[in-house]
Amino acid sequence: ICRLHGRYHELAPNIVPMDYTNEPDVKLPIQLIINMPELKENPFKQRIVEAFSEDSQGNLSFNDFVDMFSVLSETAPRELKAIYAFKIYDFNTDNYICKSDLEKTLTKLTREELTPEEVTLVCEKVIEEADLDGDGKLAFADFENMISRAPDFLRYTLVRY
């Protein structure tokens, strides 16, 4: 945790206090967090920070910061990672991953190198594979069921600091 605090402090040395006994209410804006070397190259960095911030604007207090790294660490259980991954991929925060969310995910993944028809095709296939209750969008239960069969999920959702 001390190491994390060190990193948090590095991001904005003037604002972040070293002493937390008075429980100060300090939040770092999203721009500073996105530029951290561990997150800089991640296409989902915006969504990651927003998913962990209390006001869903992306401003992280130190508690949220620690939360984020603890979920993205090696010791976090799979269910927890799945819950937060669902939040990350849900762009419009309606608790469902609908087709537009999927399209945005895919665009971010491939940096817009797929043609629109291909994007639509892949999105349709994903919904076809994962949607269990047949409502055309993925609820958390569908997502969790699909993630449980993805062998690399745990290994890939890992950020080392």
Place this chain on the structure above:
Amino acid sequence: VEEAENRETQDQDGYWLEDDSRPLKEIPLPMQGKRAVRDRRQMKIQIISSWESWKKSHLKSLKRFQLEAADVLSRMEVWKSSLHKIEGKFGTGIQSYFNFLRFLVMLNFAMFLLTAAVLVIPNIVFMTVDLQGWTLLNTTGMMENPDSKSGNCSLYNPTQEGLVSFYTYIMDLLSGTGFLELSYLFYGYYKDTDVGLTTAFSYNIPLAYLLTSLFYLLVSLIWLVRRSVQGFKLNLVSSDEALTNYSNKVFAGWDFCIIQEKATQLKHNSIHYELQMDLEEEAIREKIAEWTTRQKFCIYSLRLLLNLLVIGLLGASFFCIYIATQYSQILLNQDSVASSNFFLSLLVQYLPSIVITAANFTMPILFNIIIGIEKYSRTTEIKLTLLRSVFLRLASLGMLLFSLWTEITCAGDMDESDCSGCHYNYRRYPCWETRIGQEMYKLIIFDFITIVVVMLLVDFPRKILVQHCSCKPVQLWGQQEFLVPQNVLDIVYGQTICWIGTFYSPLLPLLNTVKYFIIFYLKKLTLFVNCRPANRTFRASSSNFFFLVVLLMGLILSCVPVLYSIMVITPSKGCGPFRTQQKIWDILPNSIEGLPRVTREFLFFIGSQAFAVPLFVLSCILLFYVVSLAGAYGQRVNLLKAQLQREEQDKHFLVKQIAEMGRANQKNNNNRVSFFSSLMKTVDKP
């Protein structure tokens, strides 16, 4: 992010957290929420007995101790920072290869410690220290029948007479002859005796030798199986890959570990490439499904022909290996070769290794060409090529051993003139176990030399060429790609040789440890300097399972010659710890004779049919039970899936019904209102 009111008492699925006893770590709330839950839990006054509270506190401290121990162990992991760097730059697929290499270094080192502690060090101590209290006894074994013709069998004198030139030393080092032959490196040096340490206890060298080798193979097997069970479970769960292919790639496709910009660009490219490949494969599959019968017939006959061609090619390479081994064995026994040109004799010594390596280089290229003609889908192509390469590697080793066997036992024909006296070819192989050990030793050294030479002469120049020459074909050829499957097959091949050879040469695990240690650093160097990351990434999870399966196959292959030579072939009469026995295995029954009566009876009972047959039947019953249980669970999963869909449809239906009833109610209300209003109007009218 939860709304403020819901945060404290409910999580996403609506579970009430006060009654939930999940560990705090697993609760999906921000820190404030977790702190509130913890406070609330602590405030709850629970009436539990003192036994319960003691158990709880004990469990907690145990868990904490386990966590700390795991933390300390992970910090002591070797090469952790190197693996981390590789992961960051090249992704987890290539990192899994290095992980596998590290596991093999650990395995070999542990095996070396085992053999050294039980076998080599006691022998060194007994040889060098000559204490009065220790007596060298002779083992009981079948004494030689003095009037048989086997007087020549125990002639064995590998030491060289006269002036030995410097070249000979290098030759000996490279081929395990000369000064290395009669050393701890090979089987032939170990004595056939009991060493009486105290009046009650004696160290039986032959027994120790046999038990160590068997134990070594058993421990490797257990370790491998334990490691592969986890990968097997994962593979089983994600077994229907066709059903989760796309969602897997989209949701679990991005590797959060990558932090370098160039690497992320490559990852984007690779995901894009994979998705495109999948879509193309889908299109190809649809096209294949629409083939006419005539086209199908053509393709199937073409595939049959090409498979026969592959079998023919494999047969040809095996025949070459057989001929090369026989030729080199014949030439080695002629003195003219030994005294001639240094390079010529080196060539003769290494002839089998050279032929095997040449086959392992050229055959995969031919396989790649052939598979292109066969028109399978991409995944099937990859699997089939891999299967063929694995078979080639392991079977070429098997072929070498088979040709050695025909030499040593005169192809099983005991009446041939060379073999009739001692049941093995004593003229050419006065100490055949040492000779097999030497062949394995040469294979390991040649394998190592090949890897180093390929790196120096192919990878480095290729990179220099690509960097400095800007002509089109060279740029198109590009830098070397780090091909994980081929590299894995290389090290599995090396490990199989080590497993086979350890019985005949107890110090081979040490050699292998050093070899893999150096290879780790060399491969890391070549990865960072010469290679570019591949377009298709090798999935880490499936690859782990694949590595372990191939290694298991290698282990099983290596058990066969060792067990065969223990049980069937007569040991050499001129050397080694088993020289007075008919078969190497006989030392075990002989030693059991010396045990107390109860132990002896018990051991005989375990080995008899009265025990083995019921055990076998029981195992079969257990197997059937487990298989049917798995089938039942699979059916249950399908039923539940169907039920889930039905429930959702029910939900839609009910929602529609409610909406309609609401509308009907509304209409009724409107009717009633209009009825009353019209009634009012008529009442109002005077």
